[in-house]
Amino acid sequence: MAKVSDTVRRCTHVSCCTAWYVLAEIATPGFLDYFIVGEHFNRFVVSGWEGDLYGNAHDRPRGTIWLFWLQSALPWSLILPVLIWKKRTQKHDIEKGHTGLFSFLIFWLLSPLLLFTLSGNILPAYVLPGVPAIGVLIAMLVTQKDFKWLWGASALIPVMLMIALLVLNMGKADSRSDRIIFEKTLPELPVFYVGKRPFSGQFYSRGQAKLLQDADILPSLSQYHLIGHPEQVTALIVQNSLSCTVDLESQSGRSLYTCSNTHGE
Known part of the structure; x- marks a missing residue:
């Protein structure tokens, strides 16, 4: 009876998951191709894959995930290999009462790194699992004897984190984000990105900022915002004889423009 009940639960779970995918495809056509083919295959075999609907492609050399791990887990990414080497002859004592745990943890640690070694489209956060x-x-x-050389690294981590937070709060984070730009936009005006729309632009505009696909729509607007690298926006302005003023030059390298069209409706 228990086996039948487990089978029913599994079937119900599969049916619910399948129904969710079907509904997602109906609501957003192309979802299955993006999520199943794109995220699970193209992300690995197509370097700089441009199919990401919710962010940007991140074209990295193969194997960069190991560098990300080294950086993200500092200083433990340096300390752990030293500890393993120092305790290499004590494996059975370490695992006493927990046979196989050490190997399990090593495979746990390495699994995301091995998985993304062949992927060129990755982010540092992929090491977190x-x-x-x-x-x-x-x-x-670690044993009590190890504290003689380990305490320094342990004490250093909180200090490094506090310094990093101070640097980010002093504006460093804005060098990669368009958050500050959307503090200056007028909410009633349409917003268009010229060239490329970063994920921060989509996030901080709540999806309202669009990538400009066709400049022919601009004459129909009385007023609107343009965001992009100055050389790209300037080229668009000159080519289409637009009347725009620069409102903000951000640390991200993108600028905010407000444009008016006296002939718009």
């Missing part, structure tokens, strides 16, 4: 394993491994390997 394996990071908890580092903490457990450190806890297994």
